[in-house]
Amino acid sequence: MTKAIQSSVQVGELATGQALTVPLYTFSGSELFSPSVYIQANVHGAEVQGNAVIYQLMTLLEGYQVLGDITLAPLANPLGINQKSGEFTLGRFDPITGVNWNREYFDHNIKVQAWYTEHQHLNDNELFQAYRSMLVGACQARLELPFGLSTGHRLAVSLQTMAHQADIVLDLHTGPKSCKHLYCPEYDADAARFFSIPYTLIMPNSFGGAMDEATFCPWWQLTEYAASQGREFSVPVSAFTLELASQERIDLADALEDAKGILAYLSYRGVIAEKVTPADMPRFGCYLCDYKKFHAPKAGLIEYRAVLGEPLAAGQPLVNILRIDLYGTEQAYQAISLPMDCVPILHFASASVHQGTELYKVMTKVFSITH
Template structure:
């Protein structure tokens, strides 16, 4: 579709994320809705960093469709199809694009920590403490953008995956709100939410939240909020108090290799409710009436296959499981006729299974399930 026959309010551009071996530019589209209020929060949303995790693209489509009917106050930048290399990494009918095929590194663990900036916050603040809060935030944002650019221009070069990730990160650093849309293998919807911002989980149309430490672990959400949280914490020790200026979340939108447009609209409405709460749009959008539950990341447990075999996944994701109820049944045809041919396994505690491995054929030690334990209600 050419710009001449478009009827959308979104401006379309592209970002170059690298180059293919044959020399062609590797690009992703950017859709920008320009806000009318420069004081309103700005938003960056991306999807499909992992190749098989396509539902986030459908959510972006539904969200942009909804935005056409709202008064937009803050700038909103949407980047679907954010990892063309991963998206096109196919084997037969399956998409393998979770790991960089060159290095084997998870595409979502390639972001830049800004360790030097974080370590130098005391000196940087001393040189900038006379600035107002808004001026301080603007200066810190410039610092982060410059750091990304220096990383991209490293004279020794950087890996393909790091090039792609830091390019995306440099765009995210321009926003006050960062949403990274993912899915699991076979998964219930869940939200990764930093400790300092748990209350925000009540706005998204997502029943389960993993409350993560205010630390950097390599993912986009952490890369976006971690330097700001460090700045806020240091300033608080100096007697200067303000909320963490940047909010960042990872939304896990059920299972990979799946597009469901009706479900995508529900999740888009949840994002719209959050944007309404933050003043990004003028209209009031109420969050979906639903129970929301949380779990500290330390209580998010992995269950690994005690032996190899064929697996029946008995526990339904997103549904509470009582201690002792069947989690999986392992079938070993090489041991047919013995008591070891079929084994039912349960867990010793109550939990909520959140996701499970996609394949029914597993090695010993395969991560079969991730489950929430010590679950609490989020008001």
């Protein structure tokens, strides 16, 4: 039986001097050249289901032969997790700066042409090792900047340092009210058929501040530049964000299904010795540019009509808006629809909204992902 070794990493300090630490669990692989893995969960305080998935995955891994090192970091944001207001967890934004905790990662802004020119004499494995060392070193240097870092950026760069040391990075999140969906870089779209997730967003090579982009963008840039110089290799690192339904929710049975999907992907990548078959289920995707946000055209009380994860035909009700202050007029109760077919993926958690609130995110131009 394979057992995880428990440790922790310090990601900051409280005003009273206590260390902020994140628990780590490591399965040591038996094969030197098998891919290494880093998995984290709960960067947003209310998004707790990823911790249940990590628990179920660790339980499963005890019965498998682990070939590549696997590091798991549940409870990855101790500040966000403890950011409570009454019965709700508010930890989506750093309360000091207002910045989204998942938009704090370091954009390396690598001058790829200059770096590649200096290192192009290396063989592929040496090139990758040098590039990884540069990424990790840049993060470590950033943590030591003489003028310091914000609390959120320090947390993010500490997590990013660990992620850069892995070949596969999985960041586990949830939406407010959401169906399961996967963020997947375009070069790795084939991976979507392994996870137990019905909807996939195909991402371009563009850094927006999130962990998956912070991980794969530098490697994708290197791969594209090398190709322009006549040197072909696949992007050496894979990174995904798994959105595991809704926040403020723990469901161990559902977590087991998602853990099995992760296990199927790790089997496909050779991280474990055994063959694990992915779930037999329909899977659909759209490009990130076709993932649309619908904002409230006016303020009011919202009746969410569209079912998450179910196709919605053009003209069918998305929401109803109740304006009790306009009782007696045609504006008191109004159905709102979209002019195109879509699949609603997530919606805002509250029923009371300001004008302009992001009510829904929907996939358009949806296509089937074959098994």
